[in-house]
Amino acid sequence: MKCDYSCQSDDHLIARRQFLGGLAGSFVVGGLGALTNPVAAAQLKKNGMRVLVVYMSGGLSQLESWDPKPKTDTGGPFRAIQTVVPGTQICELLPKTATHMDKLSLIRSINTKNNDHGKGRYQMTYGRNQMPGTEHPHLGAVCAKALERSDNPLPGHIKVPGGSRGSDAAYLGPKYASVGMTGKPPANSERAKNLTESADALRNSFRRKVNDRFSLQRRTAETDVYTQSYEQALQLMEKRDVFDIEKEPASEHEKYGKFDLGKHCLMARRLLENDIPFVQVSHSNYDTHNENFNFHLEQLGEFDQAFSTLVNDLHERGMLETTLVVVMSEFGRTPKINARFGRDHWGSAWSVCLGGANVQPGAIIGKTNENGTKVIEREVDHGHLFHTYLSAVGLESSEAFNIGGREQPMADPSRAPISELIT
């Protein structure tokens, strides 16, 4: 569904600052009573919350990570190791992460009934099955809107690494679409050297006047985005250093690792420290139909260093209480090991790791059978997970956005959060 301001509804005429400051506007709470005190309490609860997704692109093997089955017919060559949480074991490929499992939890009973990359990506990041003719916002867009900061000019939905602006916000509007970053300040974000500060200010002043006159009669989502993009670009220019990981000392680079994921996790920390509501870091590639064990050895070696460092930093800086951390993929990998020492696509019984914010630490939700071929306890799917992420950052996931007078549920109404995981 497209964001259309032609309705001239009040929702879209309320300024961003007013929206968050006054808690008015685009949330419907129970359909009525949108400005009651409990709502204010809920809003306060979500204040300062952030979400970090570490996306293991291609499909991380649950057996080589969060749900090892050593010495079974599906177990593979890696062993399980004890974590700091008594009774909780993960794969030996994650020794550093194992020391932080008291801050994290596992959901080991995911059945998304899908083995397709594109559909899986959609399920896990949009919280629904992809249906022709319908569009829903990405988790990042939902968080960017629902956790929007009134006083932060930076984009609320950032993907690392990434390039141009995404088209993943659906009816929420392009303002909440993802912005890609690479660890360097955005290109051309410095004022041109031959342009003086005063000349630049005059230019922008003139642009605003013209824009304002135009929008009095012909305001649309597109013109808003056009205006916002200019304003955001100006603000980005002022805060361009936020995106520059070279501002970090060499010791931090060493700690995170001098490979792409290390740099991107360091970037993520800087973004979260600067109060960006949603950051997604991607790590590629786990689609290991061939030599699954060699490739997981290589990829998870990087992940273990960068991720454990990031979790520890968030913890030590007091940010983990307000930052939901989720490690997800589009699906897991087959318990059966194929002829090429590979594992194939598997959406029937796999795992996600999450922690921080209001997630109960050190928990394990659900269970698979002895060799990991099926879920035997507390089966959940992407819909439950999406609700759970929103609940973990203090949002009522059963609520809806009011878009042009029409309610758009934040999450799949047929699902609910995994309530026992939320404190």
Next chain:
Amino acid sequence: MSLDPKQTHVLHEWKHGKPLIACSFDPTGRYLFTSSEDYTLQRWNLEDGSKVAWEAHDSWIRDIAFLPGGETVITAGCDDRIIFWPVTGDKPQPRAEVVAHKGWIRSVDVSSDGKLIATGGNDHLVKLWDPNGKRVRELAGHKGHVYSVFFHPDGNTLLSGDLKGVVHQWETKTGKLMRTFEAKELFSYNTGQKVDYGGVRDIALSPDGKTLAFTGLHKATNPLGAVNEPLVLLFDWAKGESIRKQPADGVKGIGWQVEFLSDGSEVCVSGGGGGGYLIFFKPAEEKPFHKLKLKDTARDMSLHPDGLQVATAHWDGYVRISRMEQKAAR
């Protein structure tokens, strides 16, 4: 009858039932040892195909070697350990057990005089051991996982090959790095998938001692999807220079093992996307002169001491023994 690779035929198919990983004939030629994804080690009696299997490591066994005389078999595991076992007995118990590396041990070899054992592991190290499992020396210098170790028959030279396509030559008495062979065609970094791939999967030396062979893979256009082809690289031992590249003529897969035969030709076993093959080359030629398609993808190969038989370990749970000579008349 005598060696004739073009007449190679599968003589025995013995079923273990679970995917096999490694295989090796004992030096006396009585037994074949295999390892499986079910964490067991299997001993096959070549006379009748009977099998004894036992749980051996806490993980998979990647390689198998023997002390001279054929009384002791050494297994290299993905659980950091090498274990010394008696070759015979219904319920063999370890003679010695050594935590040898941090991470997988991918390769083990024994010097021809039996005085040294070499191991190579994921910790980028090569280590030398005495026959009792006491560490003799540690050889550092690889910058990737060590995939293969091979003793030169001169008794004082070890070769080790790694993931990055680097083969180091070591003097075993001193641990000195003598020279390096660049087998870079056997490695690639895929920028799209962001993965290292390849490796020197095996090393062999010709019977006249003049030619080295390394095998692995090349043309890795899709490492995660197993789109690659086996490759053998030949090097001049004396000069240390590359002589020839021997691609597998369109076969898809990985070259897992290479051996020189008594007539100077080479046999390479491949497995992967294209199934299992025994591929035969002449050192003077680029293209293979014969290929035998096996019933299932292969993962390892061992040459019998008689020089006429090769065993291949397969994912379908079978070990196959092929004879490289004309079929006997019935």
